[in-house]
Amino acid sequence: MTIKQKIKLSNVMMALIPILLTTVIVVICINTSLGSYWYTLETMYQDENGIQSAQSLIYTYQQELWENNWGQGTHTELSEGIKKNEKMNHLEEKLSRMGYHFLIRKNGNEIYSNISEEEMKKAESVAGTAIESAKTLTASYHDVSVIKHTFFHGEKAFSIIAVHSGETDQTVISYLQSYILKYVLGFVIAFLSLTILVNVILSYWISKSVLVPLKKLGHGTYEIKEGNLDTVIDYEKQDEFGEVCRDFDEMRAYLKESVEQRLKDEQRKKDLITGISHDLRTPLTSISGYLDGLMEGIANTPEKRQRYLAAIKTRTRDLSRLVDSLSEYNRLDSKNFHYHLEPGDLKGFIGHYLVSYEEEAKQNQVEFKLVGNDGSYPVLFDKDEMKRVLDNLFTNTIRYRRQPHSKVIISLKRIERSTVVEFIFSDDGPGVPEESLDRLFDSFYRVDGARSNTGEGSGIGLAVVKEIIMGHKGIVHAENHDGLAIIIHLPVYSAERG
Numbered sequence: 237m238t239i240k241q242k243i244k245l246s247n248v249m250m251a252l253i254p255i256l257l258t259t260v261i262v263v264i265c266i267n268t269s270l271g272s273y274w275y276t277l278e279t280m281y282q283d284e285n286g287i288q289s290a291q292s293l294i295y296t297y298q299q300e301l302w303e304n305n306w307g308q309g310t311h312t313e314l315s316e317g318i319k320k321n322e323k324m325n326h327l328e329e330k331l332s333r334m335g336y337h338f339l340i341r342k343n344g345n346e347i348y349s350n351i352s353e354e355e356m357k358k359a360e361s362v363a364g365t366a367i368e369s370a371k372t373l374t375a376s377y378h379d380v381s382v383i384k385h386t387f388f389h390g391e392k393a394f395s396i397i398a399v400h401s402g403e404t405d406q407t408v409i410s411y412l413q414s415y416i417l418k419y420v421l422g423f424v425i426a427f428l429s430l431t432i433l434v435n436v437i438l439s440y441w442i443s444k445s446v447l448v449p450l451k452k453l454g455h456g457t458y459e460i461k462e463g464n465l466d467t468v469i470d471y472e473k474q475d476e477f478g479e480v481c482r483d484f485d486e487m488r489a490y491l492k493e494s495v496e497q498r499l500k501d502e503q504r505k506k507d508l509i510t511g512i513s514h515d516l517r518t519p520l521t522s523i524s525g526y527l528d529g530l531m532e533g534i535a536n537t538p539e540k541r542q543r544y545l546a547a548i549k550t551r552t553r554d555l556s557r558l559v560d561s562l563s564e565y566n567r568l569d570s571k572n573f574h575y576h577l578e579p580g581d582l583k584g585f586i587g588h589y590l591v592s593y594e595e596e597a598k599q600n601q602v603e604f605k606l607v608g609n610d611g612s613y614p615v616l617f618d619k620d621e622m623k624r625v626l627d628n629l630f631t632n633t634i635r636y637r638r639q640p641h642s643k644v645i646i647s648l649k650r651i652e653r654s655t656v657v658e659f660i661f662s663d664d665g666p667g668v669p670e671e672s673l674d675r676l677f678d679s680f681y682r683v684d685g686a687r688s689n690t691g692e693g694s695g696i697g698l699a700v701v702k703e704i705i706m707g708h709k710g711i712v713h714a715e716n717h718d719g720l721a722i723i724i725h726l727p728v729y730s731a732e733r734g
Contacts, residue, residue, distance in 0.1 A: 244439040248431070255424070286334040286400070287374060287381045294338075294385050294396055297327045331398060336383075338398040351399055359399040367397065378402075449477035453484060465492035504678075516558070519551040526551075562696060575618040575707050579729045582613040582622075582657055583648050589626055590646075600634050601641035608648035613657045614729045621704045626661075628697040629722060633663040655728050662721035668714070676714045677702040698722075 328350065331338060339349030351359075360367055363375045363382045373384035379402030386395040452469045459467035465488060471481040526544045528534075535541040567573055587606060597604060633642050643664045651658050668676060677698045698714075701722070705712045710726040 244435060248435055252431075255428075286336075287376055287383060290331060290334055290336050290381075290383055290398055290400070291374065291385070293327070293330055293334075294383065294398060298385070298387055298394075298396070335400045335402070336381075336398045337401075338396055341395045341397075343393055351397070355399045355401045358401055359397070371395070376400075445473075445475070446477070449473075449481055453481065456484060456488065460488060460491070465495060516555070519554045519558075523548050523551045558696075573707075575621060577616040577618055577708070579614060579616055580619070582615045582617065582659065582726070583608050584612070585617070585619065585622065586626070586646060586648070586659075589623060593626075593630070597630075600630075602630065602634065602644060603641065604644040604646065606646050606648075609650075613648055613650065615657055615708075615726045616729045617708055617726070618704075621707070625701050625704050625724075628701050629661045632697050633665060633720075637663070637665045639664075650728065651725075657726045657728055659724040659726065660721055661724070662717055662719055664719045667716040667718075667720045670716070673714050673716070677712065 328338075337349075337351040337355055339351050340347050358380045359382045362377045362380050363370075363373060363384075366373055366375075367382060367384060370384060371386040373382060375382045379400070381400040383398040384395060386393060388394075449469075449471050452471050456467055456469045459465075467488070469481045469485055469488075471478055526548050530541060530544055535544045583606075590604060590606060593604075630644070633644060645660075645662050647658075647660045647662075649658050650656065702712050705724055705726070708726055710724060712722065712724045715721045715723060
């Protein structure tokens with residue numbers, strides 16, 4: 237059964253069940269000792285000789301007869317009395333069926349009568365002289381009933397006397413059955429009709445408010461199953477289904493983000509495997525060639541053998557450096573790795589590093605300069621990992637320079653209302669093509685021309701730099717400024733913000 241059908245059924249049952257239970261209770265009461273109350277009620281409204289029905293009929297017709305007949309002309313003699321029009325015929329016919337004959341008097345003068353003398357005698361025996369003096373009268377004895385009703389129009393007085401002599405053409409129905417039960421039945425029918433109408437309207441309204449969002453959710457689920465994660469559920473009402481639809485949209489967006497991230501990770505792994513394969517193949521091929529030369533006797537002099545062994549050692553060192561770089565990158569990329577962040581002055585830290593690096597810089601023919609405004613540059617950082625950043629940046633400058641010496645400028649400044657420290661490491665090297673800047677920090681990515689010589693680098697150094705900076709909640713990118721400039725932004729540390 238659908239929700240719409242359940243809603244319709246529940247609405248109908250809410251009305252029908254109380255009615256049915258009430259009916260059952262009434263029937264049980266009537267057929268038990270409580271039925272005496274029903275008998276009393278029925279007796280109270282028992283229409284003996286149809287007297288109450290006749291009264292109602294006379295009262296109903298009096299105004300119409302006055303307007304259409306009694307009020308017209310002067311009525312003096314019976315032959316010239318009331319015209320037997322349609323209204324009069326209806327009144328006479330209905331009263332006759334109930335066993336009543338009647339006469340009409342105007343200002344005490346009889347203007348119409350179909351009562352026999354015998355019937356008048358029976359009426360007088362029941363009502364006595366009151367039949368003449370009373371304005372309104374109801375009397376009944378055995379099978380004889382007398383009704384008199386007087387009404388006035390201005391100065392004119394009309395009276396109707398109806399007599400039941402015991403003879404009737406139809407079974408007399410009680411007043412309870414004739415009127416009260418009919419009204420109750422009409423009320424029940426009207427109630428059921430309204431219930432059905434309201435049920436249809438409410439069922440449509442409720443089912444629409446339920447089925448519309450369900451259809452949208454179903455469509456969204458189907459689209460997600462088909463791989464379309466861009467389908468937005470267009471349902472903005474502030475109800476429970478609106479909340480569910482918004483939660484569904486959040487789930488879809490999260491799922492889309494997860495899928496995109498998974499695809500990026502898969503592509504990253506493919507690139508990583510491709511890079512590792514390429515960078516391992518080059519030194520391994522070289523080592524294999526030199527070993528073949530030694531085994532086949534191509535290196536037939538001590539000098540050649542020494543040269544071959546030195547080359548093998550160099551390539552082995554390249555492999556060791558590659559493995560170390562890869563291990564370091566994987567360590568930083570691991571979710572289990574935690575930085576030991578401590579507040580410190582970044583300018584003071586870099587200055588201390590440059591002092592310790594001075595001798596090595598001379599050996600590698602590197603000239604450096606630290607530029608920055610006076611004052612401190614408070615940053616939360618891991619000293620060991622930040623030293624690795626500087627090591628990798630200097631190593632990257634030395635490996636890819638085209639001149640025998642290098643000049644490096646390290647500049648520091650606070651930007652964006654002193655909430656960010658900008659750290660720029662720039663050298664005078666060849667720089668990189670503009671199309672390569674965005675991929676410079678990808679693992680195993682090297683500009684064309686450097687890939688062929690693995691001894692120049694692993695292609696992981698700048699990727700390690702990016703991982704460390706991101707671990708410090710910073711960002712890093714590269715630009716060409718008469719050489720390559722690595723631009724790093726780190727958040728300023730304050731004791732208030734922690």
